Amino acid sequence: MTSEILLAEPRGFCAGVDRAIDIVEHALVKFGRPIYVRHEIVHNTYVVNDLKDKGAIFIEELSEVPPGATLIFSAHGVSLAVQQEAERRGFRIFDATCPLVSKVHVELAKLHKEGYEFIMIGHKGHPEVEGTMGQLDSGIHLVEDVADVAKAQPAQTEKLAVVTQTTLSVDDAAEIVAAVKARFPQVREPKQQDICYATQNRQDAVKLLSPQVDVVIVVGSPTSSNSNRLRELADRLGTPAYMVDSAADLDPAWFDGKNKVGLTAGASAPDVLVQAVIHRLRDLGAVSVRTLDGIQETIKFPLPKGLKLD
Template sequence: MADVNEIVLAEPRGFCAGVDRAIEIVERALAKFGAPIYVRHEIVHNTYVVNDLKSRGAIFIEELDEVPPGATLVFSAHGVSKEVQREAERRGFRIFDATCPLVTKVHVEVAKLHKEGFEFIMIGHKGHPEVEGTMGQLDSGIHLVEDVADVARVQPGQTERLAVVTQTTLSVDDAAEIAAAVKARFPNVREPKQQDICYATQNRQDAVKVLSPQVDILIVVGSPTSSNSNRLRELAKKLGTESYMVDSADELLPEWFEGRPRVGLTAGASAPDVLVQQVIERLRALGAQTVRKMDGVQETLKFPLPKGLKLDA
């Protein structure tokens, strides 16, 4: 029998401003133009969100040739390469770009420094759509490193003008370690004025650092494809707290909680609050008596929507 007694909620947790905006872009496009609306790649990495939008008429595709001529197309929050952008424009789609503005900031920086003759070392996960989008801003000159060992192997064309960029959803500590290795090998490397890891990723990781020592186990609500959710689970484990990631409350197993009365609960930046509430209900069924919210950063950032999505009154 599970021994759950108290739930401690991380603060902040769940949706960030970029995810809010991306989902709202798809919802508004559906309301204004009607179904179907095509979305390149999962709008955000969350199964519940994607299934909900599918049920309302969003069609998720990976290749642009799956989109009929004249259709409305939304680019996901992770961003796309220049090639995908050009191809979509060439095909004449009505395009709305839901790329998170913090990812766009990295793209703008890459374009600007490229004009000044810079090459780039990108810290990120190979195959992640955000990494593909950022690396696809240029035809060449961006070298991906996934860990410290990669830094020793990377061979830029020149080292006088070299800059570092980072995927926005990495582990803050891991990225700092890799960036330090880059700096040690290339002392003149240009680092971003403000780190590329986004405020929401940073805040959720900071909250887990505070929460982990206070609880016996940490549950992270997030989908397996969500980079920032995976980092939260890894961080708690690194701090010595048993941690599991679940896509929904159904995945909670009572045996996880044996001898672990205090349960920490957080959610990745792409996980909706409805899933957190369902996990709380399931934990109550397993014996939880109290729910306490940690003190934490209050996020108030909101990003504007693209033009052309105002709903007529």
Template sequence: MPLQEVVLAEPRGFCAGVDRAIEIVERALRKFGAPIYVRHEIVHNTYVVNDLKARGAVFIEDLAEVPPGATLVFSAHGVSRAVQQEARARGFQIFDATCPLVSKVHVEVAKLAQEGYEFLMIGHKGHPEVEGTMGQLDHGIHLIEDVDDVARVQPAQTDKLAVVTQTTLSVDDAAHILAAVRARFPQVREPKQQDICYATQNRQDAVKLLSPQVDVLIVVGSPTSSNSNRLRELAAKLGTPAYMVDSAAELQSAWFEGVTRVGLTAGASAPEVLVQQVLERIKALGATAVRRMEGVQETVKFPLPKGLRLGEAA
């Protein structure tokens, strides 16, 4: 049978933290003019970053690249204390676009560290969110990437041991690793609410519902996007062929041969405009109907930093 239907995941695409981070850069550009410097990609999406670059945002990794007195934005992933201190010492005007759900993890780490806790952090080495969270302390945070790491880790003490997680992990993978942590360290302190963010959870839940209904799943997201990668991996684990694309141009007609129903979703850093472009391309390949699956309606909204709210002075 020819390609017939595209089923759109719900929810998909931008989350409240990404919306807020992009709006911070946009408002800073309007209020202070270009250039606005941003440490690291504001969110992990090529389209978003290139759009902001065209408007005057300059993305940097080293604060030495930022001229004195400039306006600097920290990305949604958060930064270490050392980066915060260096930015203040250099005299920049700073706006922090760290997702409030990541900031919540930072606050928890700082609070428990004062009580003498060591930490196990479940996450991916090299991801900026992990670097930012581990950088909240000079020592005492051990990175756990998989179950094997749980067996190898050697905290200095186990009486006061807490676990935190990167917010964009696979919910199932994190639960598997956390079970191993509990088995080895029964006294470990867990967050009152899980660290994996509501949007990551909701998008993964939607893929779990969608995957059995479709012959192939397309995930819109950039290669650097952790949560987008997890969506593709999740569908594949459920037995549904899945592909991640940064744009409609990356779709391959061979993926749709012998396919009658296509699922379409997007990571939390991928804008809806890309989803619609991918949808139009799939229609051009023969799809005749589009159906939106029912799902959680997200109403979370995070406030902007002082100095960027409407009518406020910096």
């Protein structure tokens, strides 16, 4: 029977997610409903449904947006083609792309002008990867694992740079970067790694949490890359781990014979879901909750111009 819940620190919302949700909510107040959002603003079912209730309409194709409407790009970023089409269609546009993803886009554009090609480490089909690869017409080679590195065929290797999706497993990415460097010794790495501070901090917190508990619960939606990485990490460290979208997904059988439960949340999961999970675990017998020591995140990203409320 579960007796104690240990909370990872930090967990839950990061500055980029906070900003993206604020952009949608400010736009709804300032311009009224509906506000159109290309792709899920962040990968969390609860957040998306809450914004839908407030008047946001989530779309994938810009043809679904009426002329003159307000359009917001999701936190994952979009390709240049999508940006240009949106401008051509005359929408009022606000870009909720996480500034740490935008930093990768800026670096790409700068190095591309200098004649670089790129190896991108990321998950095929993920909207952030599509947005980043869509910054250039060609010259970006996607690798998902070490095996892919051997298959990459850049046109030249004199000027080659590596970039990564911001929500990867830090350990997986390091392994793939090592394989890239072994094959392309002259490859240029980012000055600061592309994996964002929040992804790194949450993974470090799980590394601290896992050895102290009998089972780990990660609050996050199935589409959330960084949440999936947290569950995989705990698993890899030898602690059974499960990801839940909400407290309703908890299976009492997971806690049979387990004394301590570790709890964390992906960067797009709101604290209200964590509290609901704690409540459910108390119903299942947990008597105490303890937060582990961890990094206190103080980063805040400003809203785009034109969205400040009077």
